[in-house]
Amino acid sequence: xxxxxxxxxxxxxxxxxxxxxxxxxxxxxxxxxxxxxxxxxxxxxxxxxxxxxxxxxxxxxxxxxxxxxxxxxxxxxxxxxxxxxxxxxxxxxxxxxxxxxxxxxxxxxxxxxxxxxxxxxxxxxxxxxxxxxxxxxxxxxxxxxxxxxxxxxxxxxxxxxxxxxxxxxxxxxxxxxxxxxxxxxxxxxxxxxxxxxxxxxxxxxxxxxxxxxxxxxxxxxxxxxxxxxxxxxxxxxxxxxxxxxxxxxxxxxxxxxxxxxxxxxxxxxxxxxxxxxxxxxxxxxxxxxxxxxxxxxxxxxxxxxxxxxx
Amino acid sequence: xxxxxxxxxxxxxxxxxxxxxxxxxxxxxxxxxxxxxxxxxxxxxxxxxxxxxxxxxxxxxxxxxxxxxxxxxxxxxxxxxxxxxxxxxxxxxxxxxxxxxxxxxxxxxxxxxxxxxxxxxxxxxxxxxxxxxxxxxxxxxxxxxxxxxxxxxxxxxxxxxxxxxxxxxxxxxxxxxxxxxxxxxxxxxxxxxxxxxxxxxxxxxxxxxxxxxxxxxxxxxxxxxxxxxxxxxxxxxxxxxxxxxxxxxxxxxxxxxxxxxxxxxxxxxxxxxxxxxxxxxxxxxxxxxxxxxxxxxxxxxxxxxxxxxx
Numbered sequence: 001x002x003x004x005x006x007x008x009x010x011x012x013x014x015x016x017x018x019x020x021x022x023x024x025x026x027x028x029x030x031x032x033x034x035x036x037x038x039x040x041x042x043x044x045x046x047x048x049x050x051x052x053x054x055x056x057x058x059x060x061x062x063x064x065x066x067x068x069x070x071x072x073x074x075x076x077x078x079x080x081x082x083x084x085x086x087x088x089x090x091x092x093x094x095x096x097x098x099x100x101x102x103x104x105x106x107x108x109x110x111x112x113x114x115x116x117x118x119x120x121x122x123x124x125x126x127x128x129x130x131x132x133x134x135x136x137x138x139x140x141x142x143x144x145x146x147x148x149x150x151x152x153x154x155x156x157x158x159x160x161x162x163x164x165x166x167x168x169x170x171x172x173x174x175x176x177x178x179x180x181x182x183x184x185x186x187x188x189x190x191x192x193x194x195x196x197x198x199x200x201x202x203x204x205x206x207x208x209x210x211x212x213x214x215x216x217x218x219x220x221x222x223x224x225x226x227x228x229x230x231x232x233x234x235x236x237x238x239x240x241x242x243x244x245x246x247x248x249x250x251x252x253x254x255x256x257x258x259x260x261x262x263x264x265x266x267x268x269x270x271x272x273x274x275x276x277x278x279x280x281x282x283x284x285x286x287x288x289x290x291x292x293x294x295x296x297x298x299x300x301x302x303x304x305x306x307x308x309x310x
Numbered sequence: 311x312x313x314x315x316x317x318x319x320x321x322x323x324x325x326x327x328x329x330x331x332x333x334x335x336x337x338x339x340x341x342x343x344x345x346x347x348x349x350x351x352x353x354x355x356x357x358x359x360x361x362x363x364x365x366x367x368x369x370x371x372x373x374x375x376x377x378x379x380x381x382x383x384x385x386x387x388x389x390x391x392x393x394x395x396x397x398x399x400x401x402x403x404x405x406x407x408x409x410x411x412x413x414x415x416x417x418x419x420x421x422x423x424x425x426x427x428x429x430x431x432x433x434x435x436x437x438x439x440x441x442x443x444x445x446x447x448x449x450x451x452x453x454x455x456x457x458x459x460x461x462x463x464x465x466x467x468x469x470x471x472x473x474x475x476x477x478x479x480x481x482x483x484x485x486x487x488x489x490x491x492x493x494x495x496x497x498x499x500x501x502x503x504x505x506x507x508x509x510x511x512x513x514x515x516x517x518x519x520x521x522x523x524x525x526x527x528x529x530x531x532x533x534x535x536x537x538x539x540x541x542x543x544x545x546x547x548x549x550x551x552x553x554x555x556x557x558x559x560x561x562x563x564x565x566x567x568x569x570x571x572x573x574x575x576x577x578x579x580x581x582x583x584x585x586x587x588x589x590x591x592x593x594x595x596x597x598x599x600x601x602x603x604x605x606x607x608x609x610x611x612x613x614x615x616x617x618x619x620x
Contacts, residue, residue, distance in 0.1 A: 060535035067538065106429055113428040119419045119435065119466065123428050156429065211617055218610050224602040225370035228377065232612050292534040300528050302542050307521060 001025045001276045005260040007253035012246040013261070020206040020265040025273065040272040047275040048115025054282035055152050057289055059120040062090050062150025064290035090149025091195040093281060095274075096158045099203035100241060101231040102213035104264050105156050108203065111271040112278065113154050122147035125156040138162040138180065139187055149195065152278075159184060160200075163248050168240045181251040188257035198257035199281050201274055202249055203264035207238055311335045311586045315570040317563035322556040323571070330516040330575040335583065350582040357585040358425025364592035365462055367599055369430040372400050372460025374600035400459025401505040403591060405584075406468045409513035410551060411541040412523035414574050415466050418513065421581040422588065423464050432457035435466040448472040448490065449497055459505065469494060470510075473558050478550045491561040498567035508567040509591050511584055512559055513574035517548055 004024045007013050026036065095113075097105045113121055124145040133141045139159055147153030163184070167177045188198060205213075214235070217227040234241065253259035260277055264270040314334045317323050336346065405423075407415045423431055434455040443451045449469055457463030473494070477487045498508060515523075524545070527537040544551065563569035570587055574580040 063535050109429045110427045114424075116428075117420045118423040118426075118428055118431050118433050118464070119416055121428050121431075121433070123431070125429065154428070207618060211613065214613055215610070218606055218613065221602075222599045224606070225373050225600055227602070227604070227609070229604050229609055229612075232609065232616060235613075235616050289532045290535055292531075292537070294537070294539050296528055296534070299537070299539055299542065300525070302539075303521065303524050303528065303545075306542060306545050308517060 001273065002258070002260070002280050005262060005273065005277065007249045007259040007261060009253050009255065010250055012243075012250040013253075015204065015242055015246050015249075015261070018204055018261050018263060020204050020209060020263045022263045023266065023269045024263065025276070026269065037266075037268045040268045044111065044115070044268075044272050044275055047272070047279050048112070050279055051112075051275065051282065052116050054279070054285075054287055055116045055120050057287035058091060058093065058152070058282075058285070059117075059150045061287065061290055062092075062148070064293055065090055065149070067293050091197065091285060092147045092149050092151050092153065093197045093199065093278070093285075094147055094153040094155065094191070095278060096155045096160070096198065096200040097203065098158060098160050098164070098201070098245070099264065100205060100210055100238070101228075101234055102210050102217070103203040103205045104267060104270055105203060106226075107267060108201075108271060108274050109154055109156055112275045113152070115275070116152060120151050122151045122153040123156065124153070126158060126161060138166075139183065142187075146191070146196070159187070160248055160252075164241065164244045165234075167244050168234075168237055181248070184252050185254055185257075188252070188254065192256035197281050197285060199277055200253075200257060200259045201277065202245060202259060202261050203270060204261050205264045207235075209265045210235060210238075311583065312568070312570070312590050315572060315583065315587065317559045317569040317571060319563050319565065320560055322553075322560040323563075325514065325552055325556050325559075325571070328514055328571055328573060330514050330519060330573045332573045333576065333579045334573065335586070336579065347576075347578045350578045354421065354425070354578075354582050354585055357582070357589055358422070360589055361422075361585065361592065362426050364589070364595075364597055365426045365430050367597035368401060368403065368462070368592075368595070369427075369460045371597065371600055372402075372458070374603055375400055375459070377603050401507065401595060402457045402459050402461050402463065403507045403509065403588070403595075404457055404463040404465065404501070405588060406465045406470070406508065406510040407513065408468060408470050408474070408511070408555070409574065410515060410520055410548075411538075411544055412520050412527070413513040413515045414577060414580055415513060416536075417577060418511075418581060418584050419464055419466055422585045423462070425585070426462060430461050432461045432463040433466065434463070436468060436471060448476075449493065452497075456501070456506070469497070470558055470562075474551065474554050475544075477554050478544075478547055491558070494562050495564055495567075498562070498564065502566035507591050507595060509587055510563075510567060510569045511587065512555060512569060512571050513580060514571050515574045517545075519575045520545060520548075 001024075023036070026040070097108055099105050109123060113123060122145075126141070126145075129138075129141065142155075142159045145153075145155070162172075163177050163180050166172050167174075192198060214227065214231055217223040249259045249261065262270055262273045262277075333346070336350070407418055409415050419433060423433060432455075436451070436455075439448075439451065452465075452469045455463075455465070472482075473487050473490050476482050477484075502508060524537065524541055527533040559569045559571065572580055572583045572587075
């Protein structure tokens with residue numbers, strides 16, 4: 001799946017050549033017609049369980065490293081994990097989700113990340129920068145949001161907004177956003193070297209499908225909160241956004257941090273494909289449960305010696 | 311359920327009077343014997359779905375407030391939520407979990423928080439303070455970890471460690487930890503006033519059950535990473551910890567931020583009870599979907615006008 005959906009490093013990507021309704025990698029001969037959706041949903045459940053297992057091993061690895069680094073006797077009562085201790089290096093996974101409005105980022109988080117244990121998840125959504133964020137470099141808020149070692153991070157939008165909306169809406173001069181592709185590549189290379197396995201996914205929907213989804217949000221009062229008038233403004237600039245995506249995906253689709261284009265008009269395919277990409281990324285980590293950092297037999301004796309007779 | 315499990319404000323709680331194997335609130339006449347577990351698991355699924363709905367309305371409310379506060383035209387392309395914008399006030403829910411080692415905090419997060427949408431979850435685990443955290447007041451790291459408006463936060467351990475392990479292990483002088491009960495009450499009152507609905511849960515396990523669970527961790531290599539030799543050290547001070555819990559629960563079980571004691575030897579009861587407490591807390595918020603902050607008919611026209619003929 002990774003080979004199938006991966007953006008070839010280099011120039012701009014031809015997004016027009018990817019059909020948003022297509023289903024690459026889906027075993028087409030055995031599963032056809034309306035059963036495909038059911039099949040993919042069932043597979044998602046299975047893959048989700050596997051993701052949960054991989055996530056636990058990743059978490060266990062980080063905890064074992066943390067315990068090994070701790071001075072003996074320093075930590076009575078503190079068996080828990082510590083998200084605040086993030087900086088220290090160590091493996092983690094980071095799923096970056098980008099899409100046009102209504103492209104399915106939220107749904108993917110719910111379905112795919114929702115299959116994992118929230119204890120080891122680190123989901124961050126990025127909106128328009130706050131005044132404080134604007135006072136810093138565009139990567140400042142991104143660095144602060146990185147998952148700690150052992151965690152699976154999910155970015156719902158990301159630093160790529162700074163070469164997408166910032167470019168299309170001319171929020172900064174061209175010289176600024178032009179420089180950002182290299183800055184992003186350097187940043188992601190640095191993160192990869194620090195142990196972050198990056199999986200960047202562009203959820204690719206069609207213009208027509210976006211129209212249908214936005215209309216649904218307007219016609220269903222319970223979905224009004226998901227609608228923003230600026231969505232239609234951005235839709236008017238669809239081609240500019242597609243061009244900005246094409247360049248970002250091509251220039252920042254690197255070996256250290258590959259980009260994947262997931263056809264996303266069909267939600268069941270989208271969820272199945274993203275889960276698959278995550279599982280394949282986990283596979284490259286070759287995770288296992290860490291060995292005990294203590295004398296098991298001795299601890300067993302201490303524990304049994306603690307039993308109360310009363 | 312809230313009335314049944316809630317700690318009466320005032321002096322120390324008599325934890326010895328609460329049987330960790332009991333199942334308060336479980337409809338005992340209709341459901342008996344081994345079916346109780348199955349029944350509770352089924353109910354958890356139903357309650358979980360309801361928690362998901364409530365969570366979405368909470369999230370929607372915060373997003374609508376955010377949109378209303380935004381200058382018109384300021385946010386093209388930024389329809390996402392923004393976790394970094396946390397400070398501004400607005401309603402949210404915060405589940406605080408405390409327990410002895412192996413008391414079931416992690417399992418509760420997995421089962422109960424796992425029923426909700428990770429997009430609107432804000433789970434934080436607190437371990438021994440880092441050197442940086444130690445340079446600040448004990449509430450410093452807690453304030454930084456509060457859920458933004460619209461989110462459901464979960465604290466896996468919390469500021470209560472500073473009147474539990476800090477007291478039992480004499481990490482600070484008595485005058486310091488003695489002052490913290492009032493500091494905690496003032497802090498929680500402040501958070502409640504800012505819109506945080508606090509649900510503080512003590513997962514109450516028995517000494518014997520802790521022994522069984524720690525032994526299981528030692529006897530199952532895949533669980534070795536969950537075991538820490540300091541767990542047995544803390545176990546040796548079981549009575550001191552129970553006394554410290556009793557005082558913390560009694561002195562900090564306030565109207566603004568109630569404490570609940572959940573019998574937790576039976577995992578299926580524990581999960582069901584905590585989910586129930588969360589749902590009842592949501593009910594007090596009387597949530598609904600926010601009205602559209604825009605002219606629906608006009609947006610519909612704009613959207614339909616954007617359709618491409620080609």
